[in-house]
Amino acid sequence: MNDDKGKILLATAAGLGLGIVTGILLAPDNGLATRNGLKKSLTKAGDDIERTVKRWMDSLEKSDTTGAGSSLIMRGSWDDVKGQLKQNYADLTDDDLTYVEGKEDELFGRLQRKLGKTKDDIVRLISDL
Numbered sequence: 001m002n003d004d005k006g007k008i009l010l011a012t013a014a015g016l017g018l019g020i021v022t023g024i025l026l027a028p029d030n031g032l033a034t035r036n037g038l039k040k041s042l043t044k045a046g047d048d049i050e051r052t053v054k055r056w057m058d059s060l061e062k063s064d065t066t067g068a069g070s071s072l073i074m075r076g077s078w079d080d081v082k083g084q085l086k087q088n089y090a091d092l093t094d095d096d097l098t099y100v101e102g103k104e105d106e107l108f109g110r111l112q113r114k115l116g117k118t119k120d121d122i123v124r125l126i127s128d129l
Contacts, residue, residue: 005056012052016045081126089115 020041082097096110111122 009049009052009056013049016049020045085126 023037023041078099082094082099085097086092092111092114096114097107099107108119108122111117112119115122117125
């Protein structure tokens with residue numbers, strides 16, 4: 001079932017990309033107007049994808065496919081989140097907050113040990129920032 005959702009997301013992203021490329025190729029406007037239109041389209045597409053992924057994650061949580069609060073959604077950069085965490089928890093160091101893509105569990109483990117919270121608590125904490 002998750003594989004089907006991944007295929008749907010991939011097809012949606014591919015369709016959006018194809019639509020954007022087609023729009024650029026057929027655009028009668030000058031370069032500035034085309035770039036502004038493209039920027040607006042990409043922003044809308046990004047917002048649409050974010051809403052779709054959030055709906056899917058919410059439905060997975062409600063169906064107990066994933067645990068409650070297991071989806072991590074961050075707004076802003078990791079540097080912004082790190083800064084906020086350091087402000088809220090003065091004993092956190094840069095080493096504690098080192099993020100390596102694909103090794104999120106290591107980050108969660110360090111934060112669990114340092115803050116004495118569960119993984120779900122940490123996911124919610126980061127998502128709330």
